[in-house]
Amino acid sequence: MGQSYLAFEMLMNDLGHEVIVPPRPSKKTLDLGVRYAPEFACLPLKILLGTYLEAIARGADTVVTTGGVGPCRAGLYAGLHERILADLGHPMRMIVLEPPRLRPLEFIRQLRMLNQAHLSWRAYWEVIKKGWGKVRALDNLEKLSHQIRPRERQRGDTNRAYARAVAMVGEAYTPSDIAEAERAATALLRAVPQDPDRAVVKVGIVGEIYVLLEPAANLEIEETLGHLGVEVERSMFLTGWTRDNTWTLSTHGMTVKDAAQPYLPELIGGHGRDSVGNTVLYAKRGFDGVIQLAPFSCIPEIVARTILPRVSRDHNIPVLTFFLDEQTAKAGMSTRLEAFVDLLKRKKQNTDSPGGAQGRYSA
Amino acid sequence: MSKIRVGIPGALTYYLYFPLWQRFLTELGLEVVTSGRTTKELLDAGVREALADVCVPVKVFFGHVMALRDKVDCLFIPRVVCLNRRTVYCPKFLGLPDMIRHSLPGCPPIIDERMDVREGLAAMVGAYRRIGGYFGRNLVQVLQALARAQVVNRRYNRLLQDGCAPQAAMALASGTGAPAPGREAPADLVFGVLGYPYAVYDDFLNTGLLSKLRQLRVRALTMENLAPRLWAARGYDFSKRLFWTFSDRVVRVANQLFESGNVDGIIHVSVFCCGPDSITDKMMELKAKGHRTIPFMTLIIDEHTGETGLTTRLEAFADMVRRRKGATKCSK
Numbered sequence: 130m131g132q133s134y135l136a137f138e139m140l141m142n143d144l145g146h147e148v149i150v151p152p153r154p155s156k157k158t159l160d161l162g163v164r165y166a167p168e169f170a171c172l173p174l175k176i177l178l179g180t181y182l183e184a185i186a187r188g189a190d191t192v193v194t195t196g197g198v199g200p201c202r203a204g205l206y207a208g209l210h211e212r213i214l215a216d217l218g219h220p221m222r223m224i225v226l227e228p229p230r231l232r233p234l235e236f237i238r239q240l241r242m243l244n245q246a247h248l249s250w251r252a253y254w255e256v257i258k259k260g261w262g263k264v265r266a267l268d269n270l271e272k273l274s275h276q277i278r279p280r281e282r283q284r285g286d287t288n289r290a291y292a293r294a295v296a297m298v299g300e301a302y303t304p305s306d307i308a309e310a311e312r313a314a315t316a317l318l319r320a321v322p323q324d325p326d327r328a329v330v331k332v333g334i335v336g337e338i339y340v341l342l343e344p345a346a347n348l349e350i351e352e353t354l355g356h357l358g359v360e361v362e363r364s365m366f367l368t369g370w371t372r373d374n375t376w377t378l379s380t381h382g383m384t385v386k387d388a389a390q391p392y393l394p395e396l397i398g399g400h401g402r403d404s405v406g407n408t409v410l411y412a413k414r415g416f417d418g419v420i421q422l423a424p425f426s427c428i429p430e431i432v433a434r435t436i437l438p439r440v441s442r443d444h445n446i447p448v449l450t451f452f453l454d455e456q457t458a459k460a461g462m463s464t465r466l467e468a469f470v471d472l473l474k475r476k477k478q479n480t481d482s483p484g485g486a487q488g489r490y491s492a
Numbered sequence: 493m494s495k496i497r498v499g500i501p502g503a504l505t506y507y508l509y510f511p512l513w514q515r516f517l518t519e520l521g522l523e524v525v526t527s528g529r530t531t532k533e534l535l536d537a538g539v540r541e542a543l544a545d546v547c548v549p550v551k552v553f554f555g556h557v558m559a560l561r562d563k564v565d566c567l568f569i570p571r572v573v574c575l576n577r578r579t580v581y582c583p584k585f586l587g588l589p590d591m592i593r594h595s596l597p598g599c600p601p602i603i604d605e606r607m608d609v610r611e612g613l614a615a616m617v618g619a620y621r622r623i624g625g626y627f628g629r630n631l632v633q634v635l636q637a638l639a640r641a642q643v644v645n646r647r648y649n650r651l652l653q654d655g656c657a658p659q660a661a662m663a664l665a666s667g668t669g670a671p672a673p674g675r676e677a678p679a680d681l682v683f684g685v686l687g688y689p690y691a692v693y694d695d696f697l698n699t700g701l702l703s704k705l706r707q708l709r710v711r712a713l714t715m716e717n718l719a720p721r722l723w724a725a726r727g728y729d730f731s732k733r734l735f736w737t738f739s740d741r742v743v744r745v746a747n748q749l750f751e752s753g754n755v756d757g758i759i760h761v762s763v764f765c766c767g768p769d770s771i772t773d774k775m776m777e778l779k780a781k782g783h784r785t786i787p788f789m790t791l792i793i794d795e796h797t798g799e800t801g802l803t804t805r806l807e808a809f810a811d812m813v814r815r816r817k818g819a820t821k822c823s824k
Contacts, residue, residue: 171767212730216778392594395586425545428767435543439595
């Protein structure tokens with residue numbers, strides 16, 4: 130998902146595997162997935178299936194993926210993928226990592242299975258920690274790019290700097306290299322010429338994790354918004370999510386739950402409750418708007434979407450929802466985003482200066 | 493003083509738990525009002541109010557709630573989470589009371605007691621006790637009502653297993669209807685008609701699927717017609733149990749029917765955009781590939797389903813199965 134593959138590639142290499150990096154999900158990937166996946170399966174399943182097929186074409190024979198315990202169906206995807214691939218004549222070895230709380234022994238057995246290089250547990254822990262550090266560095270860079278992009282003087286500068294920054298961290302290997310690369314990359318991004326006076330609206334992005342994290346699935350929504358002069362804050366990053374689900378709920382997770390409590394007291398699977406809770410939190414933090422991203426037919430997000438208009442009214446924060454599927458096109462999305470951002474800017478202008486006669490946001 | 497009127501919408505869990513809940517609430521001295529069968533007006537109202545992306549049974553549920561909301565003092569929409577310790581209900585069921593509360597204006601108070609047997613041995617009693625407490629009834633009254641309701645519920649499930657339609661079984665189980673004259677419709681084929689109760693039994697939603705099959709001289713065997721002992725212990729070759737109660741049940745029953753070969757064909761009644769069904773249906777399809785003697789068809793229904801289109805597909809399927817059966821007989 131996103132750029133995190135760089136870290137997982139390194140981790141699997143350290144564990145003694147030959148890693149096949151599938152190409153970035155493209156139209157072709159999605160077409161492949163759509164052809165063999167069930168029609169109502171959500172976008173992540175289709176993209177993943179397409180990605181697996183492309184990786185198989187490049188010689189992959191094992192897939193390492195994560196599981197889950199529902200009620201979101203993503204927890205069943207590994208099994209379904211395995212069956213569909215076998216039916217297509219590609220029996221794959223699937224290593225599905227389930228939450229360790231449920232079956233600790235199974236989890237340890239799988240970790241050993243992954244350990245082809247026969248590292249000691251201590252060394253194992255070290256390489257995981259290193260990989261994790263890389264994911265975190267990549268996440269930090271991405272967050273920074275979201276802040277800089279809306280203020281860049283020359284359109285496209287941030288994208289270029291960000292690509293170089295990611296490559297720098299991607300090439301780093303030892304923990305000190307990674308830390309060093311992160312520092313250099315941060316400096317590189319900060320060096321992008323910015324316009325400090327530009328009026329920028331702040332938008333929070335909530336929704337289902339895969340479409341949030343994979344730019345190919347959300348049609349680079351953050352970049353599009355950045356170019357429209359919007360500072361984006363995403364409610365979920367890989368480092369945040371894995372932490373919540375591997376160990377205990379962090380304080381952040383608790384507050385999201387508390388925030389959602391009056392609207393949706395039940396854990397409905399996926400990230401339905403997080404979407405509601407985060408919207409409340411964004412409103413409380415004074416954001417100008419919220420965008421919800423979800424794959425078409427994702428039930429938890431549909432439940433959240435049904436409740437969000439109420440949250441939007443109660444907390445006076447505009448919410449725009451995108452249900453993404455293989456039919457979604459970038460032009461349509463851009464139009465809706467432009468209109469939404471226009472509304473946000475006008476709303477902000479009116480609240481900032483009640484008369485609204487002379488705005489700072491002249492078109 | 494007139495009785496408090498409690499509304500139970502006639503959709504979703506209605507087909508499984510209405511007799512239980514109705515008797516329970518009646519025993520507590522409340523008047524139970526239901527919205528009856530789905531009609532065009534109900535569906536249209538639901539489609540107008542509900543989000544476009546929810547599945548049509550939920551839209552229908554919205555319609556039923558809207559039909560009831562002005563007629564009752566409170567709505568009974570328990571949050572059914574888990575009733576068998578293993579599987580939970582679809583996320584839409586888990587969030588159902590919240591969806592209604594936050595998107596339908598003008599609703600009376602909603603009783604959304606959480607029903608989750610994983611909470612402990614007395615979880616269900618606790619849930620019903622809280623419901624009773626809501627109306628100021630004490631534990632003894634609640635237990636008495638619950639015991640009587642359970643009797644009705646058992647009778648209802650037995651009637652379903654005997655092949656009774658839900659509406660008739662409800663009347664029979666609660667002792668208001670006379671037993672139907674025992675005439676079995678002539679049938680030379682048996683189809684397994686699998687799907688969630690709210691899709692299979694809602695005559696309006698599926699445009700009279702079951703009666704159409706009867707006209708085609710096909711006996712329909714639904715999930716509820718099979719005693720749980722026939723399929724409950726049956727596993728399925730999948731790395732994990734399906735998370736959702738109804739889906740888990742559909743797949744188990746499908747496996748039982750495919751393996752026992754007791755049916756001539758299997759129809760899966762699915763709902764447009766149903767999340768769990770995207771997996772259920774694929775699993776059944778893959779299973780069907782291993783049992784070529786039992787034809788398999790998926791019917792997908794939504795609010796645009798036309799009667800003619802459905803009839804054509806059913807006729808074609810029945811014809812195909814019948815011809816095939818004749819052909820295998822001749823070749824023997």
